[in-house]
Amino acid sequence: MNMLTFFAVGLMVHLVFFGSIFDIYFTSPLVHGMTPQQPRLPAPAKRLVLFVADGLRADSFYKPDANGSTRTPYLRNVIEEKGSWGVSHTRVPTESRPGHVALIAGFYEDVSAVAKGWKENPVEFDSVFNESKYTWSWGSPDILPMFAKGASGDHVYTHTYPAEDEDFAAKDASKLDTWVFDEVKNFFQSAKGNETLLSQLHKEKIVFFLHLLGLDTNGHAHRPMSRDYLENIKIVDDGIKELVSVIEDFYGMDEKTAYVFTSDHGMTDWGSHGAGHPSETLTPLVAWGAGVQQAERVTAQNFEDNFLQEWKLENFKRLDVNQADVAPLMSSLIGVPIPLNSVGVLPVEYLNSSNHFKAESMLANAIQILEQFKVKMAQKKATTLSFLFTPFKLLPESEQADFIRRARSLIQHGNYHQAISVCRSLMSLAFEGLSYYHTYDRFFLGVSVVFGFVGWTAYVILMILKTHNSLHKPSTRKEKVSKDALLPKVFVGISLMIAFFLLIQASPLTYYIYCLFPVPMWYAVCKEYRTCKELLNSVKSYPLTQSIGLLVMFIVGIELLVVSFFYRAMLTLGLIALAGWPIVSKLWAQTKTRSVCWIVACLFLAMFPLMPVVGREPNINLVTGAGLFSLIISSFFLASLWKAKSKTSRNWRDFEVYFFQMLNIVLCTFVVNSTHSSLSLKQGLPLFNQIVSWTTLASSFVVPLLSSTLLLQRLLGIFLSLVSTYLLLSTGCEALFPLVLSWLMFVWINMEQETMQFKGMSPRLKLSNIDFSENIDISKLRQLRLDDIRRSYFFVFFIVTAFFGTGNIASINSFDPASVYCFLTVFNPFVMGALMMWKILIPFVIVMCTFETIQVSTQLSSKSLFLIVLVISDVMALHFFFLVKDYGSWLDIGTSISHYVIVMSMTIFLMFLSVLAQVLTSKRILLGGKLKLHFV
Structure with a gap:
């Protein structure tokens, strides 16, 4: 399966898993067909x-x-x-x-x-x-x-x-x-x-x-x-x-x-x-x-x-x-x-x-709730086989009528308070019944989704092993023909049985998708039974303590990421632990300067998860400081690039692009200050500021493509474009976050180069000489190693840090609407939401481009590392699926569901962002006579 096909299949799988949460937990509670309950007594108000x-x-x-x-x-x-x-x-x-x-x-x-x-x-x-x-x-x-x-x-x-x-x-x-x-x-x-x-x-x-x-x-x-x-x-x-x-x-x-x-x-x-x-x-x-x-x-x-x-x-x-x-x-x-x-x-x-009016009104209320219960029960009964249908036992039809008769009798005899109490009891049971029938298929759908999820993850793991390890040994032709001929028939039979079961129950179309989706997943896994067999044999050859140690480290690492969704401070602990990587891996002895930079950058970034995500007062001075730091950093970087090139090899057009981007940062810093001042004086959003903001946003996708595709120069162009947009969307200390994150990402790229040399695998080229646009099949250069699992985990960790570094996306109110005031101030929920989403994604893009750089510099195909990332993120998503609950406070319920949605969205976004990162790093627009996109 080529990368494009795998991307399409993977995207479809995750969209199905993502959509399942809405059918399981977000279905509409509304039913139709009830009879309105007209009040029996005259109302007190007209x-x-x-x-x-x-x-x-x-x-x-x-x-x-x-x-x-x-x-x-x-x-x-x-x-x-x-x-x-x-x-x-x-x-x-x-x-x-x-x-x-x-x-x-x-x-x-x-x-x-x-x-x-x-x-x-x-x-x-x-x-x-x-x-x-x-x-x-x-x-x-x-x-x-x-x-x-x-x-x-x-x-x-x-x-x-x-x-x-x-x-x-x-x-x-x-x-x-x-x-x-x-x-x-x-x-x-x-x-x-x-x-x-x-x-x-x-x-x-x-x-x-x-x-x-x-x-x-x-x-x-x-x-x-x-x-x-x-x-x-x-x-x-x-x-x-x-x-x-x-x-x-x-x-x-x-x-x-x-x-x-x-x-x-x-x-x-x-x-x-x-x-x-x-x-x-x-x-x-x-x-x-x-x-x-x-x-x-x-x-x-x-x-x-x-x-x-x-x-x-x-x-x-x-x-x-x-x-x-x-x-x-x-x-x-x-x-x-x-x-x-x-x-x-x-x-x-x-x-x-009068108490009579109150009792009659409560009875009408109770019957209105009971009508919903009856319709809900009838709907579920009509779509479930009679021998499989389990009714709500606390409120059978006989007791429904008894409640109504008892309440009416009490009202007729003037026992209004008792009648109201009976109505409350009826409503309480009806509410339980409504919840029961509303969640009737939840367990069935949940099992189907989990079964498909596990099948997909197993298939991805087998794909990694089959591609990068010599586990598969050809079996005899007779064995292969007999097993390969039987397997499709078995799974076709299973599919027909599931489809027939859903058909006779008149199940919705989405049920067919969730229940049939695991079948091809597990068929693909079972087709690789020889790979599975060899995998088990190879695992036995590893020392037990080493296997257990690696498994424990993997589980602890995943759990750290899961817990960070609930407690952002866990990311601080994780970054402190990552700071010790050069010491543990013995890279310290080889490159002290870069190791110190790595440690310092990790510790600086570790401060952001400790900062409050809500209740922060705007501090435009920090945004201004972030703009100045961006200019200083880019100036030193640009000066080093200038010195590294001889006069004949300097491309003036590239440097013109960088100067333009630096001037744009100055302009964006001015726009932020001007907008804040204007709004404070209640003078509205200046039109000039609005034009600059939207122009900067639109150009941030194009301007990086004008720069050279040489690694360091292209990364500088991407950094300047993303930071200028981020400044416009910032109101305080979060403006410094992409600067520190970019610093750490740059050090990470250099550290991975040192790691390659330390492991005896000399990099193909120096960083300054690597060209993103070179079409080289680097997947043939080496096999996956255990160190690549560590690289993939680092990537997922930094993605989660990018998510929660300056805010908690699981909480809607942790993002300040004032962030978009440079673009618009008139209420528009979808435009404002899209702008704040892009603000969230900018650190994502920084990490994604870094990961693309590491894939190129470490001589490994993007598909291989991305598969490992996919396994890690899918294991996290499966964990959150089990943490989803429908009891407790509504905040707890909403938070548990949002965590699953976030992880699934993150996985889907990573697929799109991987394509975006490849375009941002490897494609170039050449301005020579006429505009054209350079694909090499």
Whole structure:
């Protein structure tokens, strides 16, 4: 199998394994076909007003300021005099879309749906808005449209401002909120002269939704502790006070309006959100008006946190809810069916109504949850053979009916509290059943994926051994024919049996892929049974202690990388251990200068994993320092190249490219400082800075191809291009990371040259004379050695260090949105996400180009070393697959899944980056008369 074919097959295999996690853990929880549960009793409110202050933290809202005064005098008065309050607990990911879906639709949207877009709905879902008679909404174009598109009919009306207004560099982001308040006031004013609208506004079961994005925008731009953010809270409070007055006057103080104020998610001190920190998952909830329980004074409350004393609210009853519980609360207040897919439990403590109404509402909630359970069970039963189907034993059909009958009987006899208790028990069992059927096929799919994963890894190991060791001995023709003829028939039979089993169960197409994929993997392994036999015989010839020692070292090395995903400080320990490599390998005696450089570079790089990944304040001085260091390093490097060449061999065009790149670093350093200064003064992002930033990004892929393909010169060109882009994406100490990493990578290249000489394998050429573009089949020059496993491990270790050196990619909120402000400040999640992803990949490319250099300089084919890397990374991925869990906190569940996704993504990226590294190092654009790409 040639390299291109192997790359294609390997990519397909890893894409399948990567996709499997979404079918196993990220499947949509939604089912369809349930019957809406219409409330039996009249609702206390005719209309509902929902205020969602995007990005508002609970502590920022409730906690008094330094003087002991409240920032929200109106809502504070509501809490103390006429409403109910508490904390709404969100789930991860703490982002705007899933937060609003939980609030308005009552279910926690799966991550795969979040990844598909902010505005479009990957799946249709029911919501409070959809069940209402009419809904009018004002706010962000990123949130409002998804609820209008998910509604049946044409009764959800949206009013949004232009997307360009969501600018993190705006002078005053609170204008997003004042725009909403002004539009709503104008709406009610205009309704007085519009008979059709006036008639609609006096209907029952209507909703007004005000999405207030100013706090989220100010929090990202200035941090939640900033004056801008805190003053924005006051603006929201004033706006709500004025708007409530307008609404009450419009409806003649009929006391039939219910109000709910909350937030979709919080925000960390450093201005980000997405993970499970309490500052992100604790949001305020205040409800008042028609049907809402009025403020209740208490003498003592039992909560594990100390917020009550801190917020000065210890004497006012606190009622906490899960975020999805807000949807059934709003439905009950205005008398519409609870959204069909809601998993929220009605917080009856918030209702100021008869016990009969509370019991009937809870029963409707319980039946709505039970309907989902029934549909889920029926779907799973229809796609499973009857003798293999195992129903959820805690809630059989007979007990379902008993629960309903018992609850109705208790309500009829006036035992409302007991009826509510029965409904809670029914919902608890139904939730367990929903989880049971939602994860019904998880074990089956997991076994299939693991079986295929092990088969693939075994095949890669055999491929390495077969290519680089003389293990395979030709067997007799008779033995070969008999075994080779039987093997395909056996595996074809297995494939047909699996396909037939899946067919009669009406399994989804993806199930065929996961279950049939291991078959060709293991067929390829079994075809090499003679290689396996010889391998076992050769292992027996090795001393037992040596074999065990190598195995232990391999396992410890892999575990160090696995643990580093949880504790970044492990990378520091690993780098300290790597610093001792020249001493352990006895290279110290041969080259003291380079060994000292290696040790110092390892120790410098070891400091970065100890630095905090979150909460860092921007420090543009460090970015400026990184730019100056880059210029100094490149100047010395360029001077040495200049001296190493005679006057006749100097290529002026190459040096012109380097000078241009160095000038670009100066310009990028200026742009970073200028942008930071402009945003601090709230003057927006200068157009010149934006043009320079995007031009630098685009040219960083092309300019290195203009330089010479000689090893040292090409590496300099790549370094200068990548560093200039990285500077534009930096806000502090992380700007120094690629400099230190590049230093260590350069020393590593030289150390490997010394290692070759130390092992008695003289390098083909000196580093300065190696040309990347030379088309030499170096795979024929030597076989794999144990030292190549060490090289491959170093590479994987440095890749993981590049991943976690300046941030924790497993946590969304460890990357500061301010990193992209040189490119754009208007909210665009996909462009911003792509830019931050490229920032993450730049250290990857540095390591990848280094590895490409080592492959060339150590006279070994890229395919051979890459296969070893593939085995190491796949073993890590398999380890993380077993660490995935679906219990515990939602943060633990999300983290365990993200680690597997990261390792799989890393493996897939490495395949692409290996191609990118080859292009960056070996291809050249010649400017001679006309532009052409030089392939030699």
